[in-house]
Amino acid sequence: MKLKLICIIIILCSFAYLYKNKVGDVVEPDILIGPAGFKGFYQLGICHYIKNNFNYSNKKIVGFSSGSWASLFLCLDNKFSNECLQNVFKQFKHSCSLPKLPAIFRNSISKYKDTDFNLSNLYVCMTNSTNNSLIIKNEFLNINDCTNSCIGSSFVPLVTYNDIFYFYNHKPVVDGGMCFKNYVKKINSEKVLIISPNTFKVKKTKYFITLKGFIKPKRSLYDLYMLGYHNARKNHDYLKKYFHSDS
Secondary structure, eight states, X not given: OHHHHHHHHHHHHHHHHHSOOBOXXXXXXXXXXXXXXXXXXXXXXXXXXXXXXXXXXTOOEEEETHHHHHHXXXXXXXXXXXXXXXXHHTTXXXXXXXXXXXXXXXXXXXXXXXXXXXXXXXXXXEEETTTTEEEEEOOOSSHHHHHHHHHHHTOOBTTTBSOSOOEETTEEEEOGGGGHHHHHHTSOGGGSEXXXXXXXXXXXXXXXXXXXXXXXXXXXXXHHHHHHHHHHHHTHHHHHTTSEEOO
């Protein structure tokens, strides 16, 4: 089974490299949260620190793949942040598989009202699987519509979901991470806070989803979250460049 999953991921990654992505007009974001697989929990820790320490109410937030869920978490009223994360972490153990994670996040998010979110500055990115073009979704009917877009943004057939196809607004879509590399090329990344598993590393790696994100980490997912929060706190001054600090 593991060999099958690895083969599927290799095929998808090869497809993303070989098939030219169609990235047209893009949104110039203030915060960009990229694909990360399991390491999305590290990004979640960074996002929680940002929620607790900075004002980003006027910032455009763009999310790809697992980063779309972290982006949605940023849009949740801060008074619900701890409760939401508690709802997430109590639903699984270290052995939780990737296909279970989207439902866990959706179950936790669905407990809140539409008015508990500020979705006006949220942009969720998906890949149209018929022509490999980027879809950027901003206007949502409600929170259910938004979580549907996050599912599309993080949809890798038989890897992150136990399905072969997923349709959003009657269009077949797959993981937005397939367009992420070309998206980054079209923005002024020097002015954008890009949240990734290597955000605070001196030596940056290329912005592209790799097999590492799909491999179950040695740390627990909670430990990854705590590591992200801790590293964000150590790099407060780095983050401060992108925000007006509340602390």
